Amino acid sequence: MRPEDLKFSKTHEWVHLDGTTQTATVGISAFALEALTDLVYVELPKVGTKLKLGSPFGEIESVKAVSDLYSPVDGEVTAVHAELSDHLDLLKSDPYGEGWLLKITYVESQHFAGLMSYDEYRKQCAEEGH
Secondary structure, eight states, X not given: OOGGGSEEOTTSEEEEEETTTTEEEEEEOHHHHHHHOSEEEEEOOOTTOEEOTTOEEEEEEESSOEEEEEOSSSEEXXXXXXXXXXXXXXXXXXXXXXXXXXXXXXXXXXXXXGSBOHHHHHHHHHHTTO
């Protein structure tokens, strides 16, 4: 996927919304991954976990910090990228493809309006001084 085709949350998660299957694929932006530097661990929820928009669903740990991961949509986890626990390098080598974290069957929501385009997200990152 190209970042230009995705939506972004203020907390640096990206989401691809597939309106045909009501599936949201979620990952972490390349910008956030670069800021975290060397990754050592990622904790993801189990399939079947119900998530609320803005609620934490896991953690990512680097040598610098531990950061919470937040759901960009309301819904239920239908798939978790199990390979990541042994291959964290996938996050940085292909953040918008093989580096996905989980898939959520989402509930239509007016909250989608809070997600940003790639250009809006880049502007947010620039305003944060990065």
